[in-house]
Every structure is written in structure tokens, then in C-alpha cells.
Amino acid sequence: MFPLMESGLWMSLGAKAFDLWSLRRSVGVQASGVHTTIELIGRNRPGLLSEVFAVLTDLKCNVVAAEVWTHNSRMASVVYITDEATGGPIDDADRLSKIKQLLRYVLKGNRDKRSANTAISLGVTHTERRLHQMMYADRDYDRGDADEEESPSDRRKLQVTVENCTDKGYSVVNVRCKDRPKLLFDTVCTLTDMQYVVFHATLIAEGPEAYQEYYIRHSDGLPISSEAERQRLILCLEAAIKRRNTEGVRLELCCDDRVGLLSDVTRIFRENGLTVTCAEVSTRGSQAVNVFYVMDASGNPVQSRTIEAIRNEIGEAILHVKDDMYSKSSPQDGGKFSFGNIFRSRSEKFLYSLGLIRPDS
Structure with missing residues (x-):
């Protein structure tokens, strides 16, 4: 699970x-x-x-x-x-x-x-954590340096949305992508390095896909305050997930x-x-x-x-x-998504025990 x-x-x-x-x-x-x-x-x-x-x-x-x-x-x-x-x-x-x-x-x-x-x-520091930090500092999330544009099929495999929950004072991050080992590590490392604090999280793995939802605030206690910051967070999370995606023949x-x-x-x-x-x-x-x-x-x-x-x-x-084989699943609906409270308790207990999320202030 x-x-x-x-x-x-x-x-x-x-x-x-x-x-x-x-x-x-x-x-x-x-x-x-x-x-x-x-x-x-x-x-x-x-x-x-x-x-x-x-x-x-x-x-x-x-x-x-x-x-x-x-x-x-x-x-x-x-x-x-x-x-x-x-x-x-x-x-x-x-x-x-x-x-x-x-x-x-x-x-x-x-x-x-x-x-x-x-x-x-x-x-x-942890080697993989260090690699995330190095590439983040090097701005590998900036697509302007890419040799080729990302294809529409690649975009459908990974979806990241960020919205503000104004009544609670949080920003809500939703990530849907192909499940793989260390996916949680990659996303939480990036949020931490970008000075965000996770207060609640929901994690679901169903079949080949993984769903993550994070309620975050900046380290100053405020939610995301501008469209530029929102877009930057989306790009950084997408980059963090793709860095470890292996392409090519495995030798x-x-x-x-x-x-x-x-x-x-x-x-x-x-x-x-x-x-x-x-x-x-x-x-x-x-x-x-x-x-x-x-x-x-x-x-x-x-x-x-x-x-x-x-x-x-x-x-x-x-x-x-x-050979590095990837699951071929039908494209899912590209709209916004959220998770029900039914899954929240179990995943929150796990992350709270690690000290990665904080209770409501």
C-alpha cells in the first residue's frame, strides 16, 4: 500500500x-x-x-x-x-x-x-539528498536550458498542481505520477530545500500510479503568495521526480x-x-x-x-x-484531484512519526 x-x-x-x-x-x-x-x-x-x-x-x-x-x-x-x-x-x-x-x-x-x-x-550529507540539492541549485528545473521540448505524453504521466486553501492558510500540493521507489524521498527533500514545511500529507499507491497531497506553508508561516512562486514550485517538483527516472537500457x-x-x-x-x-x-x-x-x-x-x-x-x-520496461497505462483524466479524509489518518501518523509534518498551529 x-x-x-x-x-x-x-x-x-x-x-x-x-x-x-x-x-x-x-x-x-x-x-x-x-x-x-x-x-x-x-x-x-x-x-x-x-x-x-x-x-x-x-x-x-x-x-x-x-x-x-x-x-x-x-x-x-x-x-x-x-x-x-x-x-x-x-x-x-x-x-x-x-x-x-x-x-x-x-x-x-x-x-x-x-x-x-x-x-x-x-x-x-546523504548522497541522493546532495544530488537533489546540487541540481536544484544549478536550476535544472529551468526548461529554457533543455535541448528538446517535453512531449505531451510525458506531461500526462506527471501532474503537479498547487492551490491555496485560503480558509486554513495552507497551500495544497497535489502530485500524480508513476509510482516508484524513493518517490516520497524526492518530493519531500525538494519541499524541504525550498523552505516549505509539511503540516499534513496523504500518500496513496494504486496500481502503477502514486498520488501525493501535501498541505504546506513557507518557513515564515505563510502560504504561497504569488503566481511566480507557484509556478516555480511546480517546476521544481517535476524536476525532482524526473531526475531519478531512468531512461535507456540498463546494463x-x-x-x-x-x-x-x-x-x-x-x-x-x-x-x-x-x-x-x-x-x-x-x-x-x-x-x-x-x-x-x-x-x-x-x-x-x-x-x-x-x-x-x-x-x-x-x-x-x-x-x-x-531492459528498462515502463508500464503502459491509459492516460488518466488531466483535471484537478484531491484525496478523501479516509486515507489521511494513516499516512499522517507515519509522516508525523518521522517529524516531517507538524500538527495544526
Whole structure:
């Protein structure tokens, strides 16, 4: 009934989260006790991830984990690296400066008009929460930077409405879209980062669709006060939901980990005309467990012969293909919707227990 609900949500929304002022950088680096964290954001293009991993390999860095999101022509990534020689974090200031300089050069390319100065990150946060913050600060919700207009069919799959409930002093946010894991996480993170407080919420998952309703106020206690603010909230929630939507063919790589593995694999993708739309990289003991979603350089589905050529080169036993299938349901009525009180009690108790909503003042 409630696949939307995710453990650890409240911890990722706590007071230790990054301040938004620290997010407007193209590269940030931070050393922890076991690894060094690199944050990347810039304009997405075919081969970008391959170039990033090649630079890190040349600089004797081993990638132990990474997560990559792309949306609206932008790319954001959090990469965890260790020193190839010692297996520990990289804390040499000169070396870190060189890593940032070279990665910034790769990210900037010749088209990225938004590139900013580099800076060392200022804290620790949940990786996916951080990716939301980075892309929000980078204004990936601004469709003016998109290469293509959104199709009417895509618009029907996701509906976000925002209205004011004047008698109660709330703004009411309704979201209807395809259900998937971590949907609640994505929407609540965005509301929190935009300085809104959730007082009531209703969550329903029926079949392939999910419905969310939030009664919110701004952190100053007021509802949404202008049409511009309403439209901005709609765009930001739409972007938050789409960032994690995976497009393309799912490729799963599982093999012995080694330095330069990601550089080699993504180079093969690039040489075969593929672009990575999403990636999850992890290391479990001595094993590399990686997931890539790929499309061709024009954003079209990958031809089967290209996939087979890649598998032959990388190894059929270690690279597996999982087609990303989407539910095909009939378009629903596009009008406004609301939820009955019958569902409100149960979902409110859950969110109240996490501290994500507040009682009426």
C-alpha cells in the first residue's frame, strides 16, 4: 500500500544538511576518514563520464563508489575516491587542487555557460539528498536550458498542481505520477530545500500510479503568495521526480574491482556512440557492482547489435542487459484531484512519526 515510504528519510533532512550557498560550484572536494568525496555538476554531453573517470585514473585515483544523475541537459555526480597507492583518502592540498582544476576543465567543455569556481565541500550529507540539492541549485528545473521540448505524453504521466486553501492558510500540493521507489524521498527533500514545511500529507499507491497531497506553508508561516512562486514550485517538483527516472537500457556490470575499470568501461560506451543517463557505482569487498543506463548519442534507444558489440568487448559473463520496461497505462483524466479524509489518518501518523509534518498551529 505504501511503497513510497523510505527508511532514513528524516535523517537525510536533518540539521547537518548542506547550506544552499555552498552548492554553486562545478567541482567540490572533501576528504573523510576513508575516502575523498568529489562533487561534479555541469552540462551533460556524450562521453562526459568517460572523460571524468579517465582523468581520475590518470591522477592515480581509484573510484570506490559514485552516483550520477542527468536531467534537462545537466549532469550531477557524487564520486568517492581513494588513493591508488595507499587505499586511503587523498588529503594533499596541491593534489586536490590539481584534481579540481582538471575536472573543472572537463566539465566546462566549450558549451557550459553555468560553470562556476571550484571549492571544497563543507559537510557531509546523504548522497541522493546532495544530488537533489546540487541540481536544484544549478536550476535544472529551468526548461529554457533543455535541448528538446517535453512531449505531451510525458506531461500526462506527471501532474503537479498547487492551490491555496485560503480558509486554513495552507497551500495544497497535489502530485500524480508513476509510482516508484524513493518517490516520497524526492518530493519531500525538494519541499524541504525550498523552505516549505509539511503540516499534513496523504500518500496513496494504486496500481502503477502514486498520488501525493501535501498541505504546506513557507518557513515564515505563510502560504504561497504569488503566481511566480507557484509556478516555480511546480517546476521544481517535476524536476525532482524526473531526475531519478531512468531512461535507456540498463546494463549491470559485476566483476573483480581494479583501478581504471570505470575508465575502460565508459570509454567503450563512448567509442560505441552511447551516452550514460544514470549510473550507480559501488564496491563490495573485492567486487565492483555497477549499473549504467545508456542511450545513443542522440537520445534514442540503443540498437541490439551495439549492445552485443559492447558485451563482446567487455565480457558477456560480467556485463548483463536488463531492459528498462515502463508500464503502459491509459492516460488518466488531466483535471484537478484531491484525496478523501479516509486515507489521511494513516499516512499522517507515519509522516508525523518521522517529524516531517507538524500538527495544526
